[in-house]
Amino acid sequence: MSTVILTLRRGEDGSAVLALPLVLRTRDPYADQWALPGGWLTAAESPVDAAARTLAETTGLSPSYLEQLYAFGAVDRSPTRVVSIVYWALLRQDDVTAQIAAHRASGRAPENVRWFDVDELPELAFDHSRIIDYALWRLRNKVGYSRVAQGFLPEEFTLAELREAYESILGRQLDPANFRRQVEAAGNLIPTDRFRTGSHRPARLYRDNTDVELADRGPLGPEETSTR
Amino acid sequence: MSTVILTLRRGEDGSAVLALPLVLRTRDPYADQWALPGGWLTAAESPVDAAARTLAETTGLSPSYLEQLYAFGAVDRSPTRVVSIVYWALLRQDDVTAQIAAHRASGRAPENVRWFDVDELPELAFDHSRIIDYALWRLRNKVGYSRVAQGFLPEEFTLAELREAYESILGRQLDPANFRRQVEAAGNLIPTDRFRTGSHRPARLYRDNTDVELADRGPLGPEETSTR
């Protein structure tokens, strides 16, 4: 049971980049290599609960989105053949930065956990590199027909911030004018009467319209997906 | 490990309907109830291989398409909690009818296996009813951006036959003219110089263009999907 935990991190050049936490393995196989955080199913919990639990154990946070990715079980995956259910999750940008700041302040950061930008990943244990590729592919796909991208953002956000999230995920620039019209037409946003001020013309703040179903999981729906 | 095995069956009114094989359980839990065919993973095989094996065991056939559906593992699924990787598969119409005819001729049809139309399913064991709903949802989705529907048809087929498959899957009529243009533009078909004759104007026969990737699994690709 592993999880690809994604968030948007602000790089030193000011642009947003996808990042994920990895854990350094302490025992064989693949000792001293980086791997996806994970754990084992206990008898009393469902896989999605176990994913949320291990996510909390490694990051101290609860995800804004959590969905099953795939069940891997090829015999050549690992010396001892293992079937692993992999999940993928999104964390809110502000949750992550707050948590990292708290760790720095308390001096009690979790050992053996490090955040990597997705374009600067180290060599990974098992087939975890391919799994991350698949998770990123799923995210890029899903962002086209679902409002998952809002899982990266705080409660209230501007359209420019949302567009930046889309651009980081998709890896290309989007036209601000057309982007605005598309997300407005999709009905995923509720405009507030508050504005982000500070530079140039103030930008209206929006928040997630939770009335609109994610509507992309089919009959599985909310039971198997965790949203916040 | 279970599999939702789908095929197109010609109903008595001449229209095509989705159908799937179920097996009657002989032991508890859910003894004497219908359930999805399945089995257990052996140590030496991958889940996708196990799915293909159990599929062959229950139907005697090999699928034209086979893909993982979901890994179910909620604690309330079954009295003894089980994690089950579920696959979904397509069988070619002509394979199925030939196999059923062979069984009838030899008098050695597999016991406890029966084909049901998807709109006339009996009460099912476990959460298999919901699993079938999800598989049908996946199929209806996938048919919109992939050429999976061709998995139901024989080597060569007319556009009317392909359109009928789409209509059965989607549950609505499609415009023949627009359908033709769309599938031709998609490049999934290779026209042959043969025609289906017999009534009215002969219809050109097409076959699957295997050069075009299914291109809808992302980085997982062919390793985890079986196509024929």
Next chain:
DNA sequence: CCAAAAGTGTTATAACTACACCCATGG
């Protein structure tokens, strides 16, 4: 006033839909 981002309008192109129409065959 100026730079820059927020937000609106306009136009060209492509995709989708409906439906009229012609073509070729069996009876």
Next chain:
DNA sequence: CCATGGGTGTAGTTATAACACTTTTGG
């Protein structure tokens, strides 16, 4: 020749993309 499904043409509508333009703020 006629009924019927195979196959083509075409016009209206809608989605998408590109980009000019106006608005509103901070400095």
